[in-house]
Amino acid sequence: MTYSHWSETHASKHSVIMDKLAHLNREEVIEYFRFENMVKKERDFCLLYASNKKCHEIENLNCYWCACPHFRFDDAGLSRHNEKTLYSICSIDSKDGAQFESANALHQDCTACLIPHREKNIRDDFNRSWRTTMEKTSPSLDKINH
Ligand code: SF4
Numbered sequence: 001m002t003y004s005h006w007s008e009t010h011a012s013k014h015s016v017i018m019d020k021l022a023h024l025n026r027e028e029v030i031e032y033f034r035f036e037n038m039v040k041k042e043r044d045f046c047l048l049y050a051s052n053k054k055c056h057e058i059e060n061l062n063c064y065w066c067a068c069p070h071f072r073f074d075d076a077g078l079s080r081h082n083e084k085t086l087y088s089i090c091s092i093d094s095k096d097g098a099q100f101e102s103a104n105a106l107h108q109d110c111t112a113c114l115i116p117h118r119e120k121n122i123r124d125d126f127n128r129s130w131r132t133t134m135e136k137t138s139p140s141l142d143k144i145n146h
Helices: 003-020 026-032 035-041 047-051 119-124 130-134 139-144
Strands: 071-073 079-081 084-086 088-090 098-101 105-109
Touching (some): 003 130, 026 035, 026 119
Parallel strands (some): 084 105, 088 105
Antiparallel strands (some): 098 105
């Protein structure tokens, strides 16, 4: 599955949940998306829920953004670097980000970064539309906004 395909699927899942939560305010929505609630009520939202696992073993993990508005990617490649294709970067160069390198590719490695899972960050840049929040991440996401 390409990242674009994952994004498209995820945007739809997020939208279905948000339609269901139309009566809740921002704080209530953020609370609903806490891991402990989502793993019980929205089993299909994340593959890890089936095994009751978190993507980051931290307290107060919030799944509202799952993906990051600062991520930038292009499945066709952003640029070329010494025979390797760079597929993704962090637009804010988070100190907790890293780069994963394979034989032919360079990818942003967000494994150690908690920015998209912190409620303060979600609250500060809250939008009820996941698509709108993520629209800068890739030119291909722009296409699925319509
Ligand atoms: S390193 Fe952190 S802020 Fe940067 S794209 Fe990854 S999760 Fe987002």
